[in-house]
Amino acid sequence: MKLAVVGTGLIGGAVARAARARGAADAIYGVEPNSEHAAMALEGGVVDEIVDSVPADADLIALCCPSDRVAEWAVALADHAGAVFDVGSVKAPIVGEVRSAMNGQFPARFVPSHPIAGSEKTGPAHAPLDLFSDRAVVLTPEPDTELDAVEAVRTFWKRLGGQVIQLDAHEHDxxxxxxxxxxxxxxxxxxxxVSExxxxxxxxxFSDFTRIAAANPEMWWRIFKMNRTALLDELSGFEANMAQLKKxxxxxxxxxxxxxxxxxxxxxxxx
Amino acid sequence: MKLAVVGTGLIGGAVARAARARGAADAIYGVEPNSEHAAMALEGGVVDEIVDSVPADADLIALCCPSDRVAEWAVALADHAGAVFDVGSVKAPIVGEVRSAMNGQFPARFVPSHPIAGSEKTGPAHAPLDLFSDRAVVLTPEPDTELDAVEAVRTFWKRLGGQVIQLDAHEHDxxxxxxxxxxxxxxxxxxxxVSExxxxxxxxxFSDFTRIAAANPEMWWRIFKMNRTALLDELSGFEANMAQLKKxxxxxxxxxxxxxxxxxxxxxxxx
Structure with missing residues (x-):
């Protein structure tokens, strides 16, 4: 089983490390434009090889790049023989972007996915060894996704310890x-x-309540924007609850x- | 050094345990109307003796009862020879309540205090062994508090590992x-x-962000009410920040x- 990881940051690094530790991949390619992250991933043994593009013989391709870059990778890999999945925190906008770029079509072997696990830290050096053990992993395959691709991605996450469930992309969001x-x-x-x-x-x-506010601002601003409608809906509900308590x-x-x-x-x- | 702990719940239990573990008390009395908590504190060795009222020979008296019961205890102990302190989360209302009950006077040996440490759990069985190590402890003595009482309370918290600072009660709140x-x-x-x-x-x-929402609802409603003005002020500031981010x-x-x-x-x- 050859795994290609696109983006060897914290989550990509954690996918690679868990795959190796649990025997879910025999060889791991890394695609990483950030040369510092690439060197760290190679030197740390997170990946076996840094490559410029996804090799044709990869069986499974993990798109661990920022959420707003997933669609272009999924489209570029639409004809690849391997099963492709991402790890993005928002699903329907990615699906929509891919369909829009492909005139309504969808790549048959792309399985949108989201492991509910992460960290406020960044970079492969902070990638935990076993991040996905007992964590929920949501798959949101489209009606036109091939079943064997869904099965390959489901099997991979289960080998990494994930509890895989399947949902509609909008329901996930x-x-x-x-x-x-x-x-x-x-x-x-x-x-x-709060003042310093x-x-x-x-x-x-205080420390626990605010820990997530140390997370990467650029990444989270992208997530807020991608899931703006659902987030603003929930924010309205929260404001109503807050107002009731205030009253x-x-x-x-x-x-x-x-x-x-x-x-x-x-x-x-x-x- | 004889310590009396009024209220052997989680915080009272933690004060007693830390005092014993760090050699800050030779004997520990417990005053606890809840018979279940009293039995647990005695059987667990948290206190040496359960008594009905604070003994005359107590050197130090820790009021670890709910915040809205502190004032009546402080007033009742106004003539006790020991130094008295509380652990309440709100200070100015306690000071005001005490002064009001004493026609503007203040007990000379009562040192309002607040260790910034706690737990979402309750009861002496959950009292941590060393809750105050390296935690801030705020003292808010009044101008009429005797200096040797302040020193006795400061020394006690320092022996428990606390980092003691002194503030005006309103600034604390x-x-x-x-x-x-x-x-x-x-x-x-x-x-x-959030739906279940x-x-x-x-x-x-999510788990870290919401941990404090598991804390005792009755206790926290009392705290919100006691510090209502300052809390509503901060809430207004938060709403403005939230609105800016929403915009x-x-x-x-x-x-x-x-x-x-x-x-x-x-x-x-x-x-």
Missing amino acids: RILAVTSHLPHYLAYAFMLQ NDISLSGGG ALEDDDDSLGMALLRKAASKRSKL | RILAVTSHLPHYLAYAFMLQ NDISLSGGG ALEDDDDSLGMALLRKAASKRSKL
């Missing part, structure tokens, strides 16, 4: 808007509100305030 | 409103927005959007 994109949005907005002096009086709660506080309404906090705490405690 | 109370408020409001089905597609970012997203303003995220990420990365 709606769910991730609230479970991932909105928390990042709120953590960034919250950090704008005040941070010295913060504890473990309880302003009106000194213990019954409503405690009911809201109890409901929230009860949901979180089940996690 | 303003800072904690943004570093602790607002994050809890937002985490609760956010959890109201969607949580299955969440990762480590950047709606207007597709990459320059503003990325500038905001970079500013937020840069502040968080310094932590």
